[in-house]
Amino acid sequence: MTLDRRTFMGTAAAATIAAPSVFAGAHGKPRVVVVGGGAGGATAARYVAKDSKGAIDVTLIEPTRSYYTCFFSNLYLGGFKDVEDIGHSYGKIAAAGVNVVHDWAVGVDRDNKTVSLAGGSSVPYDKLILSPGIDFVDGAVDGWDLSSQNAMPHSYKAGSQTELLKAQLASMPTGGVFAMVAPPNPYRCPPGPYERVSMIAHHFKMNNPTAKIIVADPKPKFSKMGLFQEGWANHYDGMIDWIGKDFGGGEVSVDPGAMTVTIDGETTKVDVCNVIPAMKAGGIAHQAGVTDGNWAPVNAADMSSKVDPDIHVLGDSSQQGDMPKSGFSANSQAKVCANAVRGALTGSKVFPAKFSNTCWSLVATNDGIKVGATYEATEEKIAKIEGFVSKTGESAELRKATYEESEGWYSGITADMFG
Amino acid sequence: MMLKSLKILLISILLGVSSGVYAGDEITDDFAVDEELLKIKGDPEYGEYLSGDCTACHQIDGSYNGIPSIVGWDEESFIWVMQEYKEKYREHPVMQMMAGRLANDEIAALAAYFANIE
Ligand SMILES: Cc1cc2nc3c(=O)[nH]c(=O)nc-3n(C[C@H](O)[C@H](O)[C@H](O)COP(=O)(O)OP(=O)(O)OC[C@H]3O[C@@H](n4cnc5c(N)ncnc54)[C@H](O)[C@@H]3O)c2cc1C
Numbered sequence: 001m002t003l004d005r006r007t008f009m010g011t012a013a014a015a016t017i018a019a020p021s022v023f024a025g026a027h028g029k030p031r032v033v034v035v036g037g038g039a040g041g042a043t044a045a046r047y048v049a050k051d052s053k054g055a056i057d058v059t060l061i062e063p064t065r066s067y068y069t070c071f072f073s074n075l076y077l078g079g080f081k082d083v084e085d086i087g088h089s090y091g092k093i094a095a096a097g098v099n100v101v102h103d104w105a106v107g108v109d110r111d112n113k114t115v116s117l118a119g120g121s122s123v124p125y126d127k128l129i130l131s132p133g134i135d136f137v138d139g140a141v142d143g144w145d146l147s148s149q150n151a152m153p154h155s156y157k158a159g160s161q162t163e164l165l166k167a168q169l170a171s172m173p174t175g176g177v178f179a180m181v182a183p184p185n186p187y188r189c190p191p192g193p194y195e196r197v198s199m200i201a202h203h204f205k206m207n208n209p210t211a212k213i214i215v216a217d218p219k220p221k222f223s224k225m226g227l228f229q230e231g232w233a234n235h236y237d238g239m240i241d242w243i244g245k246d247f248g249g250g251e252v253s254v255d256p257g258a259m260t261v262t263i264d265g266e267t268t269k270v271d272v273c274n275v276i277p278a279m280k281a282g283g284i285a286h287q288a289g290v291t292d293g294n295w296a297p298v299n300a301a302d303m304s305s306k307v308d309p310d311i312h313v314l315g316d317s318s319q320q321g322d323m324p325k326s327g328f329s330a331n332s333q334a335k336v337c338a339n340a341v342r343g344a345l346t347g348s349k350v351f352p353a354k355f356s357n358t359c360w361s362l363v364a365t366n367d368g369i370k371v372g373a374t375y376e377a378t379e380e381k382i383a384k385i386e387g388f389v390s391k392t393g394e395s396a397e398l399r400k401a402t403y404e405e406s407e408g409w410y411s412g413i414t415a416d417m418f419g
Numbered sequence: 420m421m422l423k424s425l426k427i428l429l430i431s432i433l434l435g436v437s438s439g440v441y442a443g444d445e446i447t448d449d450f451a452v453d454e455e456l457l458k459i460k461g462d463p464e465y466g467e468y469l470s471g472d473c474t475a476c477h478q479i480d481g482s483y484n485g486i487p488s489i490v491g492w493d494e495e496s497f498i499w500v501m502q503e504y505k506e507k508y509r510e511h512p513v514m515q516m517m518a519g520r521l522a523n524d525e526i527a528a529l530a531a532y533f534a535n536i537e
Contacts, residue, residue, distance in 0.1 A: 335472075349464065356472055356517060370513070372512070372513055374517070374520050386519065404485035405513075408486025411478060412486060413476070
């Protein structure tokens, strides 16, 4: 369709009349700035740009040129994926009209509505969407800090950290010991550490079958616990020693220099140690002053900050209620947020919030399990409506279908994030 | 009856059940969708918004691996399948859950939106 001047004017006038509260700045098009190009941010930037059809200027600020998904990074550790399989560039997002700026956001001036960048410039916004993922709580694991991440990687932000852990596993001596320090709630991807244990066990079974795995866990139970433990007994019998809270799993210190882990007073020399510390919202959310404690409280209806209505917080950084911190959740929240932000800035129709999540995990070759739920926005929080989880004792055929489905989901969500 | 078996055949092909792509998704019982539900004309704009729930898994460009494509279906087939999930006649926990919370006009809205995606 070609627009002549009359139809264009007509449409514009109609839109203005229909939506008197529409944003009308002195500077032309309304501006949305998104900080963080991960599951929440990439989706939000793409959806605002796509749905507003050029009516909103969208800028995405993301320091890395390639985003490595944490999802499926465990499958890479298990040997089911190559590192290239989990890396994604921002080229298609840029081609879809988003101004992609590879830089760090280092400050937010809420009064003047600008975001300052490490490179020195500053970017004005009408609505700011923060989806910076997680950072680690200082001092969470006795003996560990970020300067020890080479000796004892967290591998909980994917990329070089994941490759490092994989290399360490590959060079472990025959019959060596791998230890994991699991995180306390709440943290990103509740089944993530246990899928990782499964995938590392698979790697050992194939390459180093006498190796051992110790997990020190500050929690008494964990996501899909019955399913994982059934899988560990079926596939990796005797290899995995999970030490939960009731057995001192929360009393942990590490010595990255000596490569020792002390659990409940007992010190063990280990060959590889994966420390996953307690988590908090990404640093920029704290700098913006929208956090309360470790996380950023948001209104469920549109993911807007409870502190500042012009800032929205998505994904892991947000404190929203019942949804787990997952890529699926962040992607779901991003679409609700994009719809609300576009409505506020252009007067487009805002539909009621609907959220959902499903997390697949791989236990062994063709042994996939899943957990999922739907959610709605209440005054107080994002509240769970209904859920399901795979059952123990399912047929091998169903487990294989579940794994194949997770492959489909991975293609789907990465296409939805990056175009 | 003729119509129904044809429809099931068509849907099986669309979902890739016959090629085993979507195991764990069998029809458990004889089920007929109310003709009235099939006739609802959905709002494609609302469907586009709701489709965000689908596109986390189903790819909008129609490509698929492990999860079937849902673009370009005729509206009746789409409504038929979603009603089967909603009423739990078609097995699949994720789809039962997703369809289960959609109102009939929301299912029709999705059908209207996806029918017109190339
Ligand atoms: C091992 C593992 C397995 C997982 N498996 C699954 C799974 O199977 N399914 C699932 O749904 N989820 C899974 N997850 C969880 C999922 O990865 C996260 O929940 C999801 O990525 C959160 O999205 P987000 O947008 O909040 O943060 P992220 O995706 O982490 O994105 C944050 C982005 O912000 C950028 N950033 C941070 N600070 C700044 C700043 N100051 N300026 C600019 N940019 C900044 C970062 O570079 C990053 O790219 C897994 C996680 C892990 C660790």
